[in-house]
Amino acid sequence: MQRQGPAPVTGSDVPPRPAAADREAEDREARERAAGERDAGERDAGGQEAAGREAAGLRIPGPEAGAARPDGEDGRTGGSTAARGRLAAALRSPDALNLVPLLVAGALWLWALPGIDFRSMDEFGLLDRFPLTFYAALAVLTCGFVITLRRAGTAPLWPATYCAAMLVALKAPPAILYDTVRYAWASKHDAIISRLLDQGTVHPGTELSGGMSAYDQWPGFFSLDAALVRAFGVDAAASFINWAPVALGLLTVPVLILVYRTFSDDWRLVWTGVWIFQLANWVGQDYLSPQGFSYLLYLTVFAVVVRHFVLPGSAGPLRDRATLDPAAAAVPPPTTTRQRAVAVLFLVPVIATINASHQLTPVMLCASLFALCLTRRYRNLGLLAVSGLIMLVWNLTMGRELFLDTLGTLREKAGDLLGNSRPGFAGDPTGPGPELVGSANILMVLALGGLAAAAVLLRRRLVRSALPLLLAAAAPLPMFAVNDYGGEMIFRVYLFGLPGAAFFAAAALVPAAGAASRAATIARRTATVALPLTLVAMLAGFLPSYYGKEGMHYAPPGETALTRRAFDRAPEGALILAATGAFADSYYRYDHYERWFFTEQEVDENLRMLKDPAGYLAGGIPAGRPAYVILTPTQGEAVIGEGYLPEGGFDRLGKALKASPLFAVVEESRYGLVLRYRPTTTG
Amino acid sequence: MAHPRLTPRVQRRAALAASGWVALAATALPGGSPARWIPVLAFVVLAPGLALLLPQPLGLRPGARLEALALAAPVSLSVATLVATTLFLAKAFSLTVFLVVLALFVSVVAALPGVPLPAATRGAVERDGARPSRTRTLRFRVPPFRKRGTGGGG
Numbered sequence: 063m064q065r066q067g068p069a070p071v072t073g074s075d076v077p078p079r080p081a082a083a084d085r086e087a088e089d090r091e092a093r094e095r096a097a098g099e100r101d102a103g104e105r106d107a108g109g110q111e112a113a114g115r116e117a118a119g120l121r122i123p124g125p126e127a128g129a130a131r132p133d134g135e136d137g138r139t140g141g142s143t144a145a146r147g148r149l150a151a152a153l154r155s156p157d158a159l160n161l162v163p164l165l166v167a168g169a170l171w172l173w174a175l176p177g178i179d180f181r182s183m184d185e186f187g188l189l190d191r192f193p194l195t196f197y198a199a200l201a202v203l204t205c206g207f208v209i210t211l212r213r214a215g216t217a218p219l220w221p222a223t224y225c226a227a228m229l230v231a232l233k234a235p236p237a238i239l240y241d242t243v244r245y246a247w248a249s250k251h252d253a254i255i256s257r258l259l260d261q262g263t264v265h266p267g268t269e270l271s272g273g274m275s276a277y278d279q280w281p282g283f284f285s286l287d288a289a290l291v292r293a294f295g296v297d298a299a300a301s302f303i304n305w306a307p308v309a310l311g312l313l314t315v316p317v318l319i320l321v322y323r324t325f326s327d328d329w330r331l332v333w334t335g336v337w338i339f340q341l342a343n344w345v346g347q348d349y350l351s352p353q354g355f356s357y358l359l360y361l362t363v364f365a366v367v368v369r370h371f372v373l374p375g376s377a378g379p380l381r382d383r384a385t386l387d388p389a390a391a392a393v394p395p396p397t398t399t400r401q402r403a404v405a406v407l408f409l410v411p412v413i414a415t416i417n418a419s420h421q422l423t424p425v426m427l428c429a430s431l432f433a434l435c436l437t438r439r440y441r442n443l444g445l446l447a448v449s450g451l452i453m454l455v456w457n458l459t460m461g462r463e464l465f466l467d468t469l470g471t472l473r474e475k476a477g478d479l480l481g482n483s484r485p486g487f488a489g490d491p492t493g494p495g496p497e498l499v500g501s502a503n504i505l506m507v508l509a510l511g512g513l514a515a516a517a518v519l520l521r522r523r524l525v526r527s528a529l530p531l532l533l534a535a536a537a538p539l540p541m542f543a544v545n546d547y548g549g550e551m552i553f554r555v556y557l558f559g560l561p562g563a564a565f566f567a568a569a570a571l572v573p574a575a576g577a578a579s580r581a582a583t584i585a586r587r588t589a590t591v592a593l594p595l596t597l598v599a600m601l602a603g604f605l606p607s608y609y610g611k612e613g614m615h616y617a618p619p620g621e622t623a624l625t626r627r628a629f630d631r632a633p634e635g636a637l638i639l640a641a642t643g644a645f646a647d648s649y650y651r652y653d654h655y656e657r658w659f660f661t662e663q664e665v666d667e668n669l670r671m672l673k674d675p676a677g678y679l680a681g682g683i684p685a686g687r688p689a690y691v692i693l694t695p696t697q698g699e700a701v702i703g704e705g706y707l708p709e710g711g712f713d714r715l716g717k718a719l720k721a722s723p724l725f726a727v728v729e730e731s732r733y734g735l736v737l738r739y740r741p742t743t744t745g
Numbered sequence: 746m747a748h749p750r751l752t753p754r755v756q757r758r759a760a761l762a763a764s765g766w767v768a769l770a771a772t773a774l775p776g777g778s779p780a781r782w783i784p785v786l787a788f789v790v791l792a793p794g795l796a797l798l799l800p801q802p803l804g805l806r807p808g809a810r811l812e813a814l815a816l817a818a819p820v821s822l823s824v825a826t827l828v829a830t831t832l833f834l835a836k837a838f839s840l841t842v843f844l845v846v847l848a849l850f851v852s853v854v855a856a857l858p859g860v861p862l863p864a865a866t867r868g869a870v871e872r873d874g875a876r877p878s879r880t881r882t883l884r885f886r887v888p889p890f891r892k893r894g895t896g897g898g899g
Contacts, residue, residue, distance in 0.1 A: 258833065262833070262836055262838060263833055263836040263838075264833060264834065281834075282826045282827075282829075282830045283826065285826060285829035285830040285832075285833045285838075286825055286829050286830075288829065288838070289789075289825065289828075289840070289843050290789065292839075292840040292843075293768075293782070293789065293844065294776065294782040295772065295774075295777055295781055295782070296782075301777065316814060316815035316818075317815050317816070317819065319811065319815065320811065320816075323808060355822070358819055358822075362820070365815070365816070366816070366862070369862075370862055395863075404860070404861065404863075405862065408797075411823045411824055411827055412823045414823070415822070415823035415826045415827055418827070418830050419826065
């Protein structure tokens with residue numbers, strides 16, 4: 063695959079010259095010559111071609127790269143191939159080489175789809191329910207993607223197609239197959255949207271149990287969804303909710319490309335970064351959620367900032383090819399104060415939407431903007447002040463209650479680094495499935511971190527030009543010192559660090575095309591093997607991380623019907639008990655009931671509870687309050703998956719409650735167990 | 746003054762301005778039908794952002810088109826979110842009001858020039874203090890600091 067040209071090409075279409083000044087002059091001259099020859103439209107397309115050509119895949123074009131290619135090497139047939147049969151030429155063309163894996167993968171995937179036995183998931187989630195053809199489809203897509211990288215510069219649409227195909231292949235199966243809302247938290251958001259539509263407004267000052275009033279204080283994203291529900295003319299968000307991961311992914315990738323293109327001219331690096339981002343984004347924050355939506359907007363703000371907020375006179379040598387990494391992009395042109403002010407105005411609605419939708423993302427945004435201010439290039443205190451001001455205004459008006467509450471707890475949580483970085487509340491997951499997921503998560507983080515660290519150490523020049531990306535990746539880390547965010551902080555910090563980490567991990571796998579030293583040649587040869595292997599390994603890590611606990615994310619329609627019946631049966635104001643809130647419809651009509659998810663606490667306390675479940679629960683129910691217990695198989699999966707209860711603990715709990723005179727069985731089937739609290743028997 | 750010609754740019758602006766009203770009309774169709782949700786979704790997700798960002802001055806850096814496309818959806822969704830949130834806070838939400846406000850916004854903004862994202866225009870730095878360039882003379886001028894030439898788009 064490798065073909066060393068006589069001279070490494072680092073610029074767009076001009077071979078490198080010994081001195082920067084000479085190069086610059088000739089570079090300009092050559093470009094102006096080229097500009098005169100092409101019309102504007104061609105220039106746009108040609109620009110993209112040239113942009114990647116310099117870095118074109120693992121083969122390096124020689125100095126002829128700027129000239130017209132006579133023999134249709136890139137699939138566009140020239141005069142010399144005219145004699146050949148068109149079909150034969152088409153089959154041999156690189157486009158055919160790119161198309162075939164895509165078609166094969168598509169066929170395998172479609173073949174696998176009906177065979178995904180999601181209704182009988184066990185402890186390994188979907189992992190052992192995906193047919194082999196499904197895995198084969200993903201492997202073929204990975205291979206096809208690596209092949210397209212060879213021509214990523216001249217034909218960037220191919221890697222784009224593969225990235226979109228991988229996104230759909232990975233995340234669409236639940237959307238296509240499931241007949242209920244996937245993921246308990248998504249169903250909670252469905253309930254919030256339904257309530258908003260029902261009431262026609264929000265009540266930020268009203269206290270609701272379980273912290274649910276926070277959703278009235280940050281209603282932006284739910285308002286949008288409620289509007290979409292009405293606009294589509296459907297009953298509830300449930301009808302489109304499972305497509306959110308695919309939709310958010312498709313919207314995020316172009317923004318991510320913008321960010322990466324700002325720091326690299328090498329399309330291979332850009333696409334590999336996007337690919338790694340997709341595989342490393344296993345934390346499951348991409349469902350229909352304010353954080354998933356705000357994350358897209360956060361990346362949008364970041365993209366606009368790094369592209370349009372460069373201060374004049376700050377780039378220094380970072381526009382000099384001689385000092386830049388061959389894959390690095392020169393710093394974007396600087397902008398005047400007035401231009402940046404216009405850009406701030408353009409960003410205000412986006413920043414306001416982030417603040418109206420989510421609590422944590424504005425903090426992360428301010429942290430990232432602050433980190434960018436540490437560079438001379440992006441010292442935009444005005445933008446930071448505007449972002450901080452919008453956040454403050456929202457927190458002191460709409461979000462006042464929760465904001466003041468959180469400030470109150472800061473004193474006890476601040477500084478507790480270990481406590482704040484702990485995932486969830488409970489102990490270690492139990493059972494082989496959740497344990498596999500836990501190991502896969504750790505390996506994914508280590509692999510990504512290791513690769514990114516290697517690039518940071520080995521490609522110093524790239525780090526210099528892409529420093530803002532590195533700073534933004536590190537910016538969320540201090541959040542550990544502040545708050546645990548309900549056991550979620552570690553995942554959020556990972557998520558916000560991901561764009562930078564994925565970029566540098568890609569930089570470790572895609573060595574610069576330009577350098578001609580022996581070490582660079584060895585690095586390129588190593589990469590031809592390491593890149594596909596790593597991508598396959600990351601795919602292998604993604605699947606257990608994302609689908610390994612799927613048993614707790616899918617509830618059959620019978621189970622959701624049982625849950626809704628149980629809620630509907632309970633009188634207004636009743637206390638609803640469940641082992642955990644991680645089951646579909648756990649927040650159904652949430653403003654009418656209070657909920658107690660009794661295993662969501664320290665494991666020691668749960669072990670005490672298991673000794674006498676009925677007595678323990680009865681002790682926590684306020685006198686005179688009607689109370690119902692709902693136990694469903696999804697909860698059984700969740701308490702094991704999250705490590706709340708030891709193996710077998712959930713079954714013991716159900717049996718003990720059934721046997722107790724304190725609780726009467728209201729309904730029991732394979733979809734779950736509903737009990738009513740009978741306080742009169744306690745005497 | 747000459748009659749406005751139906752250039753592709755004018756057609757695009759007209760299509761954008763019309764898209765909101767088409768989406769509004771589509772809501773008369775039965776709920777959940779693709780003929781209803783597809784135009785509505787396309788309008789809400791793309792139209793406000795495209796109306797804000799387009800048309801851009803001629804002679805943009807390569808990659809500016811990608812930028813307009815990539816930013817269109819997040820910006821559109823932001824505008825839609827702010828409109829919906831305001832309506833819910835004011836207890837004034839109805840589907841018709843929501844879509845009419847958005848359609849009006851898009852109709853007005855589509856008639857205006859695109860927001861000038863400075864670094865997307867060629868020769869951004871030469872224009873220090875000057876109006877955003879719309880002249881064709883800048884089309885082929887390459888800023889002296891710029892090394893990438895046609896390979897820009899960063």
